[in-house]
Amino acid sequence: MSAKGTRDTSKGTGTGTTEARRGDSGPALAASDPAKIRNVALVGHSGAGKSMLVEALLAATGAITRMGSISEGTTVSDSDPSAIHQQRSVTLSVAPVLVGDIKVNLIDTPGYTDFTGELRAGLRAADAALFVVSAVDGIDGATVALWGECEKVRLPRAVVVSKLDHPRADFSAAVVRCQEAFGESVLPLYLPAEGNTGLTGVLHGTEADDPAPVSDIEEARGPLIEGIIAESEDETLMDRYLGGEELPLAELINDLETAVARGSFFPVMPTSAETGLGLAELMALLTDALPSPLERIAPPMMNLDGSSVKPSECDPTGRLAAEVVRTTVDPFLGRVCLVRVFSGTLREDSSVHIGGRGLADRGHEDHDADERVTHLYSPVGSSLKAVPQCIAGDICAISKLASAETGDTVSSREAPLLIETWNMPEPLMPVAVEGASRSDEDTLAKSIGKVAAADPTLRLERNQDTHQLILWCMGEAHAEVVLDRLRNQGVKLQTVNVITPLRETFASRAAGHGRHVKQSGGHGQFAICDIEVEPLARGEGFEFADRIVGGAIPGTFVASVEKGVRSQMLKGVSAGFPLVDIKVTLVGGKTHSVDSSDAAFQAAGALALREAAANAKIQLLEPVSSVVISVPDDYVGAVMSDLSGRRGRVTGTTAADGEGTEISAEVPDQELLRYAVELRALTAGTGRFRRSFLRHEPLPKQA
Numbered sequence: 001m002s003a004k005g006t007r008d009t010s011k012g013t014g015t016g017t018t019e020a021r022r023g024d025s026g027p028a029l030a031a032s033d034p035a036k037i038r039n040v041a042l043v044g045h046s047g048a049g050k051s052m053l054v055e056a057l058l059a060a061t062g063a064i065t066r067m068g069s070i071s072e073g074t075t076v077s078d079s080d081p082s083a084i085h086q087q088r089s090v091t092l093s094v095a096p097v098l099v100g101d102i103k104v105n106l107i108d109t110p111g112y113t114d115f116t117g118e119l120r121a122g123l124r125a126a127d128a129a130l131f132v133v134s135a136v137d138g139i140d141g142a143t144v145a146l147w148g149e150c151e152k153v154r155l156p157r158a159v160v161v162s163k164l165d166h167p168r169a170d171f172s173a174a175v176v177r178c179q180e181a182f183g184e185s186v187l188p189l190y191l192p193a194e195g196n197t198g199l200t201g202v203l204h205g206t207e208a209d210d211p212a213p214v215s216d217i218e219e220a221r222g223p224l225i226e227g228i229i230a231e232s233e234d235e236t237l238m239d240r241y242l243g244g245e246e247l248p249l250a251e252l253i254n255d256l257e258t259a260v261a262r263g264s265f266f267p268v269m270p271t272s273a274e275t276g277l278g279l280a281e282l283m284a285l286l287t288d289a290l291p292s293p294l295e296r297i298a299p300p301m302m303n304l305d306g307s308s309v310k311p312s313e314c315d316p317t318g319r320l321a322a323e324v325v326r327t328t329v330d331p332f333l334g335r336v337c338l339v340r341v342f343s344g345t346l347r348e349d350s351s352v353h354i355g356g357r358g359l360a361d362r363g364h365e366d367h368d369a370d371e372r373v374t375h376l377y378s379p380v381g382s383s384l385k386a387v388p389q390c391i392a393g394d395i396c397a398i399s400k401l402a403s404a405e406t407g408d409t410v411s412s413r414e415a416p417l418l419i420e421t422w423n424m425p426e427p428l429m430p431v432a433v434e435g436a437s438r439s440d441e442d443t444l445a446k447s448i449g450k451v452a453a454a455d456p457t458l459r460l461e462r463n464q465d466t467h468q469l470i471l472w473c474m475g476e477a478h479a480e481v482v483l484d485r486l487r488n489q490g491v492k493l494q495t496v497n498v499i500t501p502l503r504e505t506f507a508s509r510a511a512g513h514g515r516h517v518k519q520s521g522g523h524g525q526f527a528i529c530d531i532e533v534e535p536l537a538r539g540e541g542f543e544f545a546d547r548i549v550g551g552a553i554p555g556t557f558v559a560s561v562e563k564g565v566r567s568q569m570l571k572g573v574s575a576g577f578p579l580v581d582i583k584v585t586l587v588g589g590k591t592h593s594v595d596s597s598d599a600a601f602q603a604a605g606a607l608a609l610r611e612a613a614a615n616a617k618i619q620l621l622e623p624v625s626s627v628v629i630s631v632p633d634d635y636v637g638a639v640m641s642d643l644s645g646r647r648g649r650v651t652g653t654t655a656a657d658g659e660g661t662e663i664s665a666e667v668p669d670q671e672l673l674r675y676a677v678e679l680r681a682l683t684a685g686t687g688r689f690r691r692s693f694l695r696h697e698p699l700p701k702q703a
Contacts, residue, residue, distance in 0.1 A: 094108075131160070133161050135161050186625070192270045260285075344509045435492065447490075511612060533613075567605075625668075
């Protein structure tokens with residue numbers, strides 16, 4: 001596997017950060033042929049070595065002058081202040097390298113579960129995935145689940161076993177773990193030589209001064225050849241192999257590359273970012289075996305009116321269709337959008353249509369706008385190098401798009417399109433924030449929109465009952481990143497306890513007398529009414545009845561009493577929460593021929609309801625949600641026991657299509673405030689859940 005190189009040059013620009021300065025020495029990479037592009041997402045659990053592998057590949061190809069350090073915060077991938085502080089990736093980043101004449105866009109994705117949204121955005125921009133597995137640590141459940149997601153869409157994959165320079169590294173054990181987690185089609189192409197001095201090719205023999213033991217090579221070669229033959233379209237290969245024929249190496253490699261590109265065979269590569277072990281072989285795999293954008297199908301698209309569009313081909317001369325996969329706010333360049341182009345060509349100084357749909361529930365209203373592309377860049381982490389255009393299949397950055405948000409479609413103004421948004425994870429951990437002062441509240445309101453535009457996994461809610469601003473986050477680490485970004489924009493804020501929006505109701509019947517009589521010269525105010533209040537069944541809302549006899553209160557003022565009662569219900573009568581599920585009957589009252597008015601009877605109605613509440617037992621109601629939890633079978637017992645401790649009621653369990661068990665339950669919202677974090681800890685990162693409001697139920701005294 002080899003490739004020959006050419007290099008395009010163009011003037012570069014940078015943001016001034018450490019990694020930008022290291023990356024500015026090389027030219028911008030502008031592809032001119034989709035066949036010469038590879039978009040590869042590096043995925044795996046946090047700490048597996050993805051960012052350092054990107055550093056090593058950048059340094060090996062001359063894209064940067066030296067490798068950075070995670071502990072020092074100088075890696076190309078991690079320029080976000082939160083990433084440097086937490087010493088782990090919190091956003092996706094793109095770093096292109098030139099391998100021969102092939103441009104490889106390395107898409108480094110976060111491994112921590114809180115940043116699944118960035119991971120899925122990275123997979124949307126990619127045509128293949130590189131699973132990075134540590135030779136020292138195990139494989140977590142989230143990585144196994146991610147492999148399953150890639151399997152469903154037949155995304156081509158390869159596995160890199162990293163950190164072979166570590167004293168406790170064990171390549172053979174890592175391969176066994178990969179096969180147990182990912183399946184039998186995961187097989188090594190190379191074995192590390194004795195002392196990790198080089199690699200030995202399983203198919204084509206020794207490439208190291210001190211090769212791997214012959215027994216290990218022979219043991220690995222048989223399954224590898226059989227695996228390649230099983231995926232080959234040549235039905236005679238198996239018979240020839242079993243008959244003892246020596247199969248041509250070129251034929252095996254060709255079938256291997258075809259199987260990898262189809263997503264049916266998954267090679268394992270041993271590497272070390274620190275020593276450079278396996279980097280050359282890995283680059284050959286990236287360019288020769290992983291597919292180009294021409295071999296992948298673009299996501300579904302539609303016209304603005306919702307009518308379907310013929311699937312777009314990866315054609316630089318075709319109809320423009322691109323997607324914003326990440327948005328950041330640069331202090332000098334303003335809003336910067338990372339864009340994957342699926343069809344057509346993006347050019348400087350061109351007019352485009354920006355369209356966003358389907359994220360209104362996250363606080364991102366549907367929007368359309370025509371804008372001009374003033375500058376295009378090839379991104380190297382946070383460093384931006386100017387390029388004149390970006391063709392189909394490539395990834396670029398656009399600055400100063402005023403309306404673009406993550407997930408938006410970029411298309412031509414003359415023929416606008418909408419690309420179906422990828423599956424966004426649901427944020428389920430609420431964090432309540434408020435400004436430190438009145439002026440900070442105004443600053444917070446302005447800044448929160450910028451942060452939300454860049455992060456579709458963040459949902460904003462201004463709760464109408466508690467008047468709190470709620471940030472719905474993926475977990476604690478995600479919340480910390482969001483808060484840091486707000487503070488970096490100059491917002492002084494503080495987090496406060498999330499108030500669960502309760503409801504009030506009458507637990508017994510009661511009567512109330514409302515008297516609103518005032519004389520202040522001229523027309524006064526006169527209204528007297530008597531009501532009876534009784535509780536209704538849960539969920540029945542409000543009912544108003546008129547039992548006035550003899551015309552004691554005219555019909556126009558009966559409606560005024562109802563308005564006053566409804567107004568007081570919204571304010572509450574005990575703890576300040578809305579009053580629900582009651583029937584109010586107007587049974588009597590008095591009017592004045594001159595001083596009675598609509599406003600007076602509204603006030604009397606409210607007073608009557610408050611007096612009735614003082615004479616009755618008021619019951620607080622708490623919201624209860626329907627929850628569906630998906631977990632591997634090994635954790636079912638622990639999850640159900642935990643639900644019992646949360647005052648939850650399990651309503652059923654079902655098999656989840658061979659992927660564990662789905663547990664259905666009814667759980668009070670108060671017990672779900674931190675459930676996103678606690679379920680993850682309980683199930684080693686493998687559990688997930690969804691929720692929907694069900695009803696209100698009486699709040700127990702002990703709660």
